[in-house]
Amino acid sequence: MTDSRSERPSIVPVILAAGQGKRMRSSVPKVLQPLAEAPLLDHVLKAAEALGAAEPVVVIGHGGERVEAHLDGRAVRIAHQAQQLGTGHAVAQALPQIEDDAIVLVLYGDVPLIGSQTLRELAAQASDGALAWLTVHVDDPTGLGRILRDDGGSVVGIVEERDATPAQRGLREVNTGILAMRCAMLKRWVAALDCDNAQGEYYLTDCLAMAVAENVPVRVHRCEDPREVLGINDRRQLAEAERTLNRMRADGLLAQGVTLRDPARLDIRGNVEAGRDVEIDVGVVFKGRVTLGEGCYVGPYSVLSDCAVAAGARVEAHSVVEGAEIGEGCTVGPFARLRPGARLSEGARVGNFVEVKNASVGLGSKVNHLSYIGDATLGAGVNIGAGTITCNYDGANKHHTLIGDRAFIGSNTALVAPVEVGEDATVGAGSVLTRAAPPGELTLARARQTTIQGWQRPVKRKE
């Protein structure tokens, strides 16, 4: 399989995902465990995709039906490994689906933080037929395969911890498991593996010594950032990986010119695009796709999902924003809730304990305190008094409220939808509006205040 745009061979990722992940103590297969709200496997698929690689082959086994169902409709091929006989055996199951001249890139469903730049560099090292192997230097190599070098410093093999001598166990250069190699050679090597080792498994790692024996050039590529090759076996490591991922994403924002009051206290579970001079306070959680315009501010402990915040807007502390659009220079919160379909035009203000759903708030309009605005259209320059409610639901259907430009709605008004308030209309506080309030007029829909002259309070009867 050759890439039609260039003469370079295509890169085909093989993603091992057949292991059970016992230590997770979960009924969910390990590679489907969520990391920052996406399954581990999806992170690996994303890295492969960013590389511009060909359709990957995912090797499934334990919990295979669930993994396969998860991958349904996606551009991936599946290989089944009925019994987990080792990493070499797992790779062998995938190779028949891959053309001989392609470069196979072996990845792991439980190593989710691998960066596409690292993979690009690794694959490039295999383009001339060499075996490119990703290693990493760690302080604690426990459980990992050690890289063996001869006296001249050339790599000669990999030894698994359980097969290693005490001296070999002291080595800090370890195998990440990730490698790139022409498919034809790899096919031959994995077919020749034996399971004559401490675990009785077919070790993929033995291919390295085979390459050396055949004088195939071996290029060891050192992964500079050990965080990228963190493997996940239990929930402690899963939590650690999430913190690491958040930190990597926070670093990305810092590099783009975003101010983070504390990069360690920020959760990015989706994708954040931010302009210059954005400031993000502590404890903020981002989900889905969020865009933050130049100079905007997100206050402490706010949760923003799938929303757009335009330049200069402020989302104050403890606000929850989902599926909303916040216009330039708007102020939201503290303690505001914008639900899907909330659209605030430039300069609008939505204050504390205000909920807005499927409603647009026009240019410079204010809903400052304790209100519910649902299924409504508010014009420009509207002022909504504290405690105003759009009664949008009659128990069966939702109805719309329309409020014209510059209308003033007195506090504690109930707008029983469908209902319309005209431009420049004023509605007296405490009104329950069930019919249209005409433009320019004062409408009151409440009991009139009366005073009973000379009224006396009752006095207590004498016994």
Ligand code: UD1
């Ligand atoms: C493997 C490497 C080790 C390396 C370490 C890095 C081998 C022999 N050892 O060890 O050198 O330092 O990874 O984390 O390769 N898998 C399958 N089918 C199998 C066996 C494994 O799909 O039959 C998958 C597992 O789901 C897992 C991955 O391959 O995602 C690694 O397997 P695991 O058994 O955890 O290998 P390690 O012993 O950690």
Ligand code: CA
């Ligand atoms: Ca492992």
